[in-house]
Amino acid sequence: MSIKAQDMRTIDFPDVSGLHTLVTDLHTHSAFSDGSVWPNIRIQESHRDGLDAIAITEHLEYLPHRNDIPLPDHNRSFQVANRANGDHPLIVIHGAEITRGLPLGHVNAIFIQDANALVAPRGEEFMDVIDVFEEVERQGGYAFWNHPAWTAQRPDGIAKLEDLHTSLIEEGLIQGIEVANQFTYSDEALQIALDYNLAILATSDIHELIDWDFEIAEGGHRPVTLIFAEDRTSESIHNALKQRRTVAWHRNTLIGRESEILPLIDSSIQVLHAHYRPRTSVLDVTLQNHSDARFILRNSSDFTFHEDANLLEVMPQTQTEFTVKTAGQDGPYAITFEVLNAVIAPNTHPEFTLLIEVEG
Numbered sequence: 001m002s003i004k005a006q007d008m009r010t011i012d013f014p015d016v017s018g019l020h021t022l023v024t025d026l027h028t029h030s031a032f033s034d035g036s037v038w039p040n041i042r043i044q045e046s047h048r049d050g051l052d053a054i055a056i057t058e059h060l061e062y063l064p065h066r067n068d069i070p071l072p073d074h075n076r077s078f079q080v081a082n083r084a085n086g087d088h089p090l091i092v093i094h095g096a097e098i099t100r101g102l103p104l105g106h107v108n109a110i111f112i113q114d115a116n117a118l119v120a121p122r123g124e125e126f127m128d129v130i131d132v133f134e135e136v137e138r139q140g141g142y143a144f145w146n147h148p149a150w151t152a153q154r155p156d157g158i159a160k161l162e163d164l165h166t167s168l169i170e171e172g173l174i175q176g177i178e179v180a181n182q183f184t185y186s187d188e189a190l191q192i193a194l195d196y197n198l199a200i201l202a203t204s205d206i207h208e209l210i211d212w213d214f215e216i217a218e219g220g221h222r223p224v225t226l227i228f229a230e231d232r233t234s235e236s237i238h239n240a241l242k243q244r245r246t247v248a249w250h251r252n253t254l255i256g257r258e259s260e261i262l263p264l265i266d267s268s269i270q271v272l273h274a275h276y277r278p279r280t281s282v283l284d285v286t287l288q289n290h291s292d293a294r295f296i297l298r299n300s301s302d303f304t305f306h307e308d309a310n311l312l313e314v315m316p317q318t319q320t321e322f323t324v325k326t327a328g329q330d331g332p333y334a335i336t337f338e339v340l341n342a343v344i345a346p347n348t349h350p351e352f353t354l355l356i357e358v359e360g
Helices: 002-006 037-051 074-085 129-138 163-170 187-196 234-242 256-269
Strands: 020-028 054-057 091-099 105-111 142-143 176-180 200-202 224-229 246-250 253-256 271-277 280-288 295-297 310-316 319-324 332-338 352-355
Touching: 020 074, 020 105, 020 200, 020 234, 037 054, 037 074, 054 074, 054 105, 074 091, 091 234, 129 142, 142 234, 163 256, 176 246, 187 200, 200 246, 200 253, 200 256, 224 234, 246 256, 246 332, 253 256, 256 271, 256 352, 271 352, 280 352
Parallel strands: 020 054, 054 091, 142 176, 176 200
Antiparallel strands: 020 224, 091 105, 105 142, 200 224, 224 246, 246 253, 271 280, 280 319, 295 310, 295 332, 332 352
16 A cells, blocks of 8 residues: 555645635535445545545436435435534535436536425426526525536537526526546536636546545545635635635646636745755755645756756655756746646646745
8 A cells, every 4th residue: 555545645735825725525426316335434435535525416316226215305315424424524515416418417506405495396307407506596505517528428528518508607507617527537628617717626426435436545536626715614615616716636637727726836835945066056956745736847947957857746745856957047046837737728737936045
C-alpha cells in the first residue's frame, strides 16, 4: 500500500484568500436507488476521505431495487445518512437526482427540503419538468446538470445544450454543471460552464465502493468539488455555489476559472528556502506543496534549470527542490510556470509566477 493511501488518505487543500477550502462530493447513491451499499457506508467513506460535505442524491424516477426495498418516502436515504453521521462535522446535504431522458437528461437538486414533492402523484409517470424545477426553487434548492457527456444519452461523448437546458439556465433554475463525473471529463461541458456562467463541478456519482472504483489503496482519489466558502456551514456552501466559487479536482487535474485556480495554486505552492551554491550564481530552491495535488509545472520563464529540463513535478504535501541558473542577475527572481495539471478552458493551462527571494 502506498504512503498516500495508508497515511494520507484524507483529501486536503489549503484555505484561499480568507475563505475556507471545503472538499465536497455532491452526487452519490446508495441502495435506496441504484447503489450497492446502505447510506451509512457513504458516510463512513466520507469520514475516511476527510470530506467537508456530501450530498445524498438518489434517483427519483429510477428505482431498480424497489422489489427489495420499497420506497414510499424519497427522503429516507438522507435521513438514514444524517443519523449515521451523528455529531461528526461532515455536512450531509439533502438532495435527489431528477432522472429523465433527453432533452433534459439527469439533474441533481441539492439543499432541498422534501424530495417527495419532486415526484409525480401516484398513478402518473412523470411530473412536468418545469414544475419540478420551480418546486426545487420554492424549496430553496440548487440544481446542477449531471454528466452531460454521458454516452448512454450522448453516444459521441460530447456535451450539448438542448433548448430546454438553455431556458432553465437563463431562468436561473440550473446553476452548475459537472465537467467531471466518475471517470470522465468533458471539455465541452467546461466550455458550457464558461459560456453560461455555471458553477464548475466534479463528483464521484458513486454507486459501488469508493475504494474499489477510485483505487484508493493505489493512491487514487474520488473526484471532488473544492468550494471556497466563508464558513464551514451548509448555508456558506450554498452561497459559494451560487457565486461560482468552485474548482473541480479529477484524476489529479484541477479544473476551474482562473480567478479560483490561481489563488489555490498560490496557497498550495510556497517557497521555503532559496540560497546560492557556494561561489556560484546557481540558486537552490525548496518548495513546499500544501495540497494533495501533484503539480506538473513547465518553466515558461527566461531562466533555465541546472539539474532538470523545463518540467518540474511538485509532489503533494511535501518539499520539492530545484536549481535555477540565474546568469548573474540580481534577485529577487520571478519564475513563471505553466501548470499542466490545471485547466481553465479547453486546451488552456494557467500560468503562475513564483517570486523567489534569496536568503541571507
